[in-house]
Amino acid sequence: MELLGAHVSSAGGTHNAPVRAKEIGATALQLFTKMANRWAERACEDEECAAFRTAMADTQVRATVSHDSYLINLASPDATLRARSIESFVSELRRCEALGIDFLVSHPGNFMDERTAGVQRNADAISEALQQVPGRTVLCMESTAGSGTAIGANFEELAELISLVDAGLRDRMGICVDSCHAYSAGYDLVNDFDGVIEQFDRTIGLGRLKVLHLNDSKTPFASRRDRHELIGEGSLGEQPFRRFMTDPRLAGVVKIIETPKGDDATAMDTLMLGRLRAYAAGLPVVLPEKKPAVLPAAKAKASSKPVATKKPSEKKKPAGRKPVKKKPAKKSPSPKRSR
Numbered sequence: 001m002e003l004l005g006a007h008v009s010s011a012g013g014t015h016n017a018p019v020r021a022k023e024i025g026a027t028a029l030q031l032f033t034k035m036a037n038r039w040a041e042r043a044c045e046d047e048e049c050a051a052f053r054t055a056m057a058d059t060q061v062r063a064t065v066s067h068d069s070y071l072i073n074l075a076s077p078d079a080t081l082r083a084r085s086i087e088s089f090v091s092e093l094r095r096c097e098a099l100g101i102d103f104l105v106s107h108p109g110n111f112m113d114e115r116t117a118g119v120q121r122n123a124d125a126i127s128e129a130l131q132q133v134p135g136r137t138v139l140c141m142e143s144t145a146g147s148g149t150a151i152g153a154n155f156e157e158l159a160e161l162i163s164l165v166d167a168g169l170r171d172r173m174g175i176c177v178d179s180c181h182a183y184s185a186g187y188d189l190v191n192d193f194d195g196v197i198e199q200f201d202r203t204i205g206l207g208r209l210k211v212l213h214l215n216d217s218k219t220p221f222a223s224r225r226d227r228h229e230l231i232g233e234g235s236l237g238e239q240p241f242r243r244f245m246t247d248p249r250l251a252g253v254v255k256i257i258e259t260p261k262g263d264d265a266t267a268m269d270t271l272m273l274g275r276l277r278a279y280a281a282g283l284p285v286v287l288p289e290k291k292p293a294v295l296p297a298a299k300a301k302a303s304s305k306p307v308a309t310k311k312p313s314e315k316k317k318p319a320g321r322k323p324v325k326k327k328p329a330k331k332s333p334s335p336k337r338s339r
């Protein structure tokens with residue numbers, strides 16, 4: 001059964017997320033259960049949970065994912081920040097249980113001082129939180145692009161993180177692989193897709209892979225950067241997504257897009273899901289023409305490598321860009337942080 005959808009907005013309340021998922025024809029959804037860039041916590045009261053379930057019943061959505069707050073750093077060496085992170089993370093888990101969310105996707109922390117100690121702190125915090133909140137939501141640690149001191153850019157480290165969680169809680173642990181992050185972290189999904197999947201299976205085990213974030217990348221291979229691009233239009237290109245959509249080993253894995261939404265999230269997400277379904281069916285897809293890179297000076301300086309295939313900045317509608325069937329007229333980069 002297809003489990004395909006997008007990160008959808010919960011603006012106006014979590015019960016609006018299923019409505020938006022329905023609008024784009026999704027069979028899975030991801031949402032935030034609070035403002036992801038604020039510390040302020042909230043609980044999901046009965047009324048909200050009932051409204052969410054009612055809205056869900058009116059959709060084809062069969063798998064739900066929540067993404068945790070960006071501020072949480074369970075690996076922090078700072079006792080105050082780590083305690084606050086655990087408290088916030090416990091709240092995330094509680095809201096997931098209340099709403100009946102299947103998977104909570106969480107970014108591993110930043111170790112800040114020393115890697116080994118950081119991974120241990122991260123795992124200890126996870127054990128503490130899972131003990132505090134018994135339930136059925138599976139916690140999926142997300143693969144990262146590996147910038148700065150981020151934990152979890154390689155499969156070995158994710159495996160280590162899980163192995164350090166209390167043995168009795170490990171069956172509540174899964175993994176979310178983000179295609180953009182993995183490619184940026186040096187997993188060559190373009191030239192060695194099978195090798196990457198096999199490496200994951202050897203290191204972690206495909207049984208742990210519960211969620212895929214299907215995002216193309218604005219930055220080149222091994223860039224260690226996290227900049228999502230529309231499916232098929234970035235440095236990964238179409239081929240890896242055709243594989244993700246057809247590989248029988250990944251058939252039961254929930255697939256979520258977190259691609260730029262432009263001015264019309266419904267139209268753009270619908271277009272992206274249509275593209276992925278075409279890949280699943282082995283059909284050709286017409287992509288917009290690629291243009292030579294015209295980087296703004298500041299960005300060009302910040303980039304370590306020339307980005308020959310990068311598209312021009314899309315703040316303005318590129319002149320002469322050919323209209324493509326079903327494609328919304330305009331799009332602009334999302335101001336939000338990448339997930």
Ligand SMILES: [Zn+2]
Binds near residue numbers: 178180226227339
């Ligand atoms: Zn990302």
Ligand SMILES: [Zn+2]
Binds near residue numbers: 105
């Ligand atoms: Zn994420």
